[in-house]
Amino acid sequence: MAEDLLVLKGTKREQYESLIPQIKALIDGEPDLVANLANVVAALKEQFGWFWVGFYLVKEKELVLGPFQGPVACTRIRYGKGVCGSSWEQKQTLIVPDVEQFPGHIACSSLSKSEIVVPVIRDGKVIAVLDVDSAELDEFDLTDQEYLEAIVNAMQF
Numbered sequence: 504m505a506e507d508l509l510v511l512k513g514t515k516r517e518q519y520e521s522l523i524p525q526i527k528a529l530i531d532g533e534p535d536l537v538a539n540l541a542n543v544v545a546a547l548k549e550q551f552g553w554f555w556v557g558f559y560l561v562k563e564k565e566l567v568l569g570p571f572q573g574p575v576a577c578t579r580i581r582y583g584k585g586v587c588g589s590s591w592e593q594k595q596t597l598i599v600p601d602v603e604q605f606p607g608h609i610a611c612s613s614l615s616k617s618e619i620v621v622p623v624i625r626d627g628k629v630i631a632v633l634d635v636d637s638a639e640l641d642e643f644d645l646t647d648q649e650y651l652e653a654i655v656n657a658m659q660f
Contacts (some may be wrong), residue, residue, distance in 0.1 A: 508525055508529075508545075508546055508549055508550070509521065509525065510549060510550055511550075515644075515646050515647070516646055516650075518550055518551070519646070519650035522546060522547075522550050523650065523653065523654065523657075525546065526542075526543055526546050526654060526657075527657060529542045529543070529546060530542060530543065530658065530659075534659075536659075536660065537569070537570060539658060539659070540558045540569055540570040540658075541570035543558075543654065543658065544556045544557050544558065544570055544571055544572045545572055547572075547635070547654075548572035548573070553573075553635050553636065553637050553642070554573055554574075554612075554614060554615055554636045554637050554638040555571065555572070555573030555574065555576065555611075555612070555615065555634070555635070555636040556571060556572050556573060556633075556634075556635050556636075557569065557570060557571025557572065557573065557576060557633075557634055558570055558571065558623075558631050558632065558633055558634070559580060559587055559631060559632050559634060560630070560631045561591065561628075561629060561630050561631060564581070564582055565579045565580065565581055565582070566579065566580040566581075566582075566587055566588060566591060566631075566632060567579055569631065573636070574612055574614075575611075576611045576612075577609055577611040580609060584607060584609060585605075585607060585608055585609035586599055586602070586605055586608060586609075586618050586620050586634070587609075587620050587632050587634050588609075589607075589620075590620035590621070590622050590629075590632050591622060591629045591632055594622055594624060594629055595622065596619065596620065596621045596622065596648045596651070596652060597618075597619070597620050598618075598619050598643045598644065598645075598647070598648060599617060599618045599619070599620075599643075600617050600640060600641040600643075601616065601617060601640050601641070602615055602616060602617060602618050602636075603616075605618075612636070614638050615636040615637070615638065616636075616637060616638055616639055616640045616642075617636070617637045617639060617640050617641055617642045617643060618634065618635065618636045618637070618643070619634075619635050619642075619643040619647055619648065619651065620632050620633070620634050620635075621633040621635075621648070621651045621652055621655055622655075623655045623658070623660060625660055630660055631655075631660065633651060633654075633655050635647075635651070
């Protein structure tokens with residue numbers, strides 16, 4: 504298991520291409536879900552310096568806060584509420600260029616300006632979401648979607 508992270512400068516695509524094999528090395532052979540989630544969010548936060556990166560896990564009818572990097576966060580989010588709950592409900596990645604323009608946005612922090620939420624789908628059901636917030640407007644795009652979806656799809660849940 505690798506325990507060091509090489510932070511690469513370059514285009515967003517180059518950064519992801521460098522990071523994904525490192526994430527795979529971090530989680531390869533480690534059966535503990537919490538440890539793997541924690542290392543994935545730490546690697547993403549370290550590489551990109553985003554404001555907040557974390558997982559919410561589906562528990563009954565709510566998303567419950569899991570491993571994350573950043574300031575304290577909302578602990579529970581209901582199905583269909585906010586960006587995370589909407590991503591869960593729609594079973595699709597949501598990119599929000601300006602969270603203030605998202606109907607029903609849950610403001611866990613007023614410093615968050617844009618967001619991407621990637622659902623983790625197994626056997627047709629959403630079991631978690633990866634939530635990433637930026638302090639900058641319009642931070643996320645289809646490149647982020649492509650690579651963040653690849654990261655969650657490669658993980659064992």
